[in-house]
Amino acid sequence: MTGAPAHDGPGERQPRGPAVAAVAYHDGAFVPLREAQVPVSTQALQYGTGVFEGIRAYVQRSTGEPAVFRAREHYERFLSGARTLHIDIGLDVKELVELTTELLRRSGLSEDTYIRPLAYKRSLMPGTPPGVQLRGVTDALSVIAFAMGSYTDRSGIRCAISSWRRPGADVLPVRAKATGGYLNSALAVDEARAGGYDDAILLNAAGNVAEASTSNVFAVVRDRLVTPPVTAGLLEGITRDTVIRLAEDFGVRCEFADLDRHDLSTADEVFLTGTGSEVVPVTEVAGRAVGAGVPGPLTTRLLDAYQKLVRGDDPRHADWLLPAG
Structure with a gap:
C-alpha cells in the first residue's frame, strides 16, 4: 500500500x-x-x-x-x-x-x-x-x-512475519500515509533485518495479513490472485490498484479476501507492490520457500507489464503518465 x-x-x-x-x-x-x-x-x-x-x-x-x-x-x-x-x-x-x-x-x-x-x-x-x-x-x-531508479530485486526477497502487529483503523488512520504511523513499519523492518530477512509482513489484530512494512501483499493461492481487503488495515496503494488493473488486462480477476500465515506458507506465488518497490517477488516467507522458491509466472508477467507501462509503452493506460517537460 x-x-x-x-x-x-x-x-x-x-x-x-x-x-x-x-x-x-x-x-x-x-x-x-x-x-x-x-x-x-x-x-x-x-x-x-x-x-x-x-x-x-x-x-x-x-x-x-x-x-x-x-x-x-x-x-x-x-x-x-x-x-x-x-x-x-x-x-x-x-x-x-x-x-x-x-x-x-x-x-x-x-x-x-x-x-x-x-x-x-x-x-x-x-x-x-x-x-x-x-x-x-x-x-x-x-x-x-x-x-531514484528501480531497485526491485527480480530474483525475489525473503520476508519475515513480524511480531509487531499492524494497528487497526480504530487505533491509527491506516488508510492515510500519516508520518507517525510509520514507526510501526520501522520497528518491523528493523526486526526483520536483524533476523536476516529483507522485509517484514505484518498481521492485524485478527491474525490476518495486513501489509508488508511499506508495501501491499498479493498471493496466488490455488490459481486465484488474492490481496487483503482494505478492512484488513492496509493503505490502499496506488501500485496495488495498478497491478490489479494490469491483471485484469490479462484476464485475471483479483479477489479481495483475508490471507493468513497458512495461505502465505502454501501459496504458489507471493509478491509485494509499492511506489518505491514497484512489483517485488517474494520467494521465502518465515523460513519457508514460496512455491518453487523462485518468482512465479504471474508475478514475472506483472512485473514486466508494470515496467512497460511506466516507461510509456502501454497505450491502454497512457493517461496515467503526465509529461513533466
Missing part, C-alpha cells in the same frame, strides 16, 4: 547517495533546498502529525523525458489524509500536480525521480496551549525530489 519512498518498497530502501534536486517547494515558494528548513519545535516532528506521498517520475522510452506516474491519484489520497489530520494546505489536486511538474522542470534531474510531498502541523497559533493536538496549529507543505 505498500511505502519511506513510499507505499513504497521493502523497508523503503533508497540507493546510497541519491542525487537530490537543489530546489524544493517550501512555505509557498520554490527555494534552494538548503533553505527548506523547519525548527525543532515543529509539531509534526514532535508528534508525527503529518501526511506524505511517494510519487515516481519515469523517463519515457519514446521521448527520453520524465513523466509523473498517476500524480492525480497520489494527490487525491494525499489531500484525503490531510483532511483526516485537519491539515489545510490551500491547494487542490490540479494545483499540486502543476506544482510537481514545475519542481521537476526546475530540479535539473534528468533520470527517474522520486517526489516526496509532505503536509504537516507546524507551530502553535496564538492562544493555543502546548500539547498534543490538531487544532490551533498552523499547517505547512514541503515538496522535494531526488533521483
Whole structure:
C-alpha cells in the first residue's frame, strides 16, 4: 500500500547517495533546498502529525523525458489524509500536480525521480496551549525530489512475519500515509533485518495479513490472485490498484479476501507492490520457500507489464503518465 519512498518498497530502501534536486517547494515558494528548513519545535516532528506521498517520475522510452506516474491519484489520497489530520494546505489536486511538474522542470534531474510531498502541523497559533493536538496549529507543505531508479530485486526477497502487529483503523488512520504511523513499519523492518530477512509482513489484530512494512501483499493461492481487503488495515496503494488493473488486462480477476500465515506458507506465488518497490517477488516467507522458491509466472508477467507501462509503452493506460517537460 505498500511505502519511506513510499507505499513504497521493502523497508523503503533508497540507493546510497541519491542525487537530490537543489530546489524544493517550501512555505509557498520554490527555494534552494538548503533553505527548506523547519525548527525543532515543529509539531509534526514532535508528534508525527503529518501526511506524505511517494510519487515516481519515469523517463519515457519514446521521448527520453520524465513523466509523473498517476500524480492525480497520489494527490487525491494525499489531500484525503490531510483532511483526516485537519491539515489545510490551500491547494487542490490540479494545483499540486502543476506544482510537481514545475519542481521537476526546475530540479535539473534528468533520470527517474522520486517526489516526496509532505503536509504537516507546524507551530502553535496564538492562544493555543502546548500539547498534543490538531487544532490551533498552523499547517505547512514541503515538496522535494531526488533521483531514484528501480531497485526491485527480480530474483525475489525473503520476508519475515513480524511480531509487531499492524494497528487497526480504530487505533491509527491506516488508510492515510500519516508520518507517525510509520514507526510501526520501522520497528518491523528493523526486526526483520536483524533476523536476516529483507522485509517484514505484518498481521492485524485478527491474525490476518495486513501489509508488508511499506508495501501491499498479493498471493496466488490455488490459481486465484488474492490481496487483503482494505478492512484488513492496509493503505490502499496506488501500485496495488495498478497491478490489479494490469491483471485484469490479462484476464485475471483479483479477489479481495483475508490471507493468513497458512495461505502465505502454501501459496504458489507471493509478491509485494509499492511506489518505491514497484512489483517485488517474494520467494521465502518465515523460513519457508514460496512455491518453487523462485518468482512465479504471474508475478514475472506483472512485473514486466508494470515496467512497460511506466516507461510509456502501454497505450491502454497512457493517461496515467503526465509529461513533466
